[in-house]
Amino acid sequence: MRIDVVTIFPEYLEPLNVSLVGKARARGRLDIHLHHLRDWTTDVHRTVDDTPYGGGPGMVMKPEPWGAALDAVLERGAEELAGRGLGEGAVPTLVVPTPSGRPFTQELAQRLAAEPWLAFAPARYEGIDRRVIEEAADRMPVVEASIGDYVLAGGEVAVLVMVEAVARLLPGVLGNAESHRDDSFAAGAMADLLEGPVYTKPAEWRGRAVPEVLLSGNHGLIARWRREQAFRRTLAMRPDLVGRWEKAAFDKHDRKA
Numbered sequence: 001m002r003i004d005v006v007t008i009f010p011e012y013l014e015p016l017n018v019s020l021v022g023k024a025r026a027r028g029r030l031d032i033h034l035h036h037l038r039d040w041t042t043d044v045h046r047t048v049d050d051t052p053y054g055g056g057p058g059m060v061m062k063p064e065p066w067g068a069a070l071d072a073v074l075e076r077g078a079e080e081l082a083g084r085g086l087g088e089g090a091v092p093t094l095v096v097p098t099p100s101g102r103p104f105t106q107e108l109a110q111r112l113a114a115e116p117w118l119a120f121a122p123a124r125y126e127g128i129d130r131r132v133i134e135e136a137a138d139r140m141p142v143v144e145a146s147i148g149d150y151v152l153a154g155g156e157v158a159v160l161v162m163v164e165a166v167a168r169l170l171p172g173v174l175g176n177a178e179s180h181r182d183d184s185f186a187a188g189a190m191a192d193l194l195e196g197p198v199y200t201k202p203a204e205w206r207g208r209a210v211p212e213v214l215l216s217g218n219h220g221l222i223a224r225w226r227r228e229q230a231f232r233r234t235l236a237m238r239p240d241l242v243g244r245w246e247k248a249a250f251d252k253h254d255r256k257a
């Protein structure tokens, strides 16, 4: 997968050089290109923002630098991907982090992980002039997404979240020991349930023992205990998911009947 990121804070994305994403890059599973938006400004001050039409708080990111930056991303990326046999005229899916976006979910991460090329447009200030998104949507798929119901100062943190969530789903990125098979929110027997508690050695620590069932070697009992713990955890932390899980479990049972 190729990923392009256009930002005025490339240093904010340093974490994409370490750990899981860093390893995926080193293994050639992920090819990330950072682009400094100010490289597409034309004034001596390298201005990227201006006052909002119609008044209101803060500043808005100017369309010209973004338009020129996205032009360059498309041109360079298409050339590189054509060189890898992805066919002429390839375009990325443009992901725009925004507080007014659709929820960034595991399902959306899985959808994006199936794409060969993503471009991220993390904004700052009050966001990007709307015409940039509309013009981009005329030439590539655009996904406007939010990582949660809280307010950040810009989109770079969201890019770190989204890239990690997508990267761990790419083939060969997670080792066997770290399967994403039982992820919360992933499809499967524990679909939509939160993970229950996990334990490792020692069997007793500061007077607290590991639940006996986990030491029993009885895999059926262990699996049942884990499902029960996952259900309890979900009921306590995310009762909104329990309904979804019950429906999925019922549908599954109903389909068998």
Ligand SMILES: N#Cc1c(-c2ccc3ccn(Cc4ccc(CN5CCOCC5)cc4)c3c2)n[nH]c1N
Binding pocket: 057, 097, 098, 099, 122, 123, 124, 125, 126, 127, 145, 146, 147, 148, 149, 150, 151, 152, 153, 154, 155, 156, 158
């Ligand atoms: N993903 C994600 C995000 C973001 C996010 C993502 C991208 C950008 C680019 C700029 N910002 C700052 C910003 C904050 C709030 C507002 C709304 N304004 C309405 C008028 O009153 C003032 C406030 C606009 C811009 C961003 C925030 N926040 N939270 C998420 N889950």
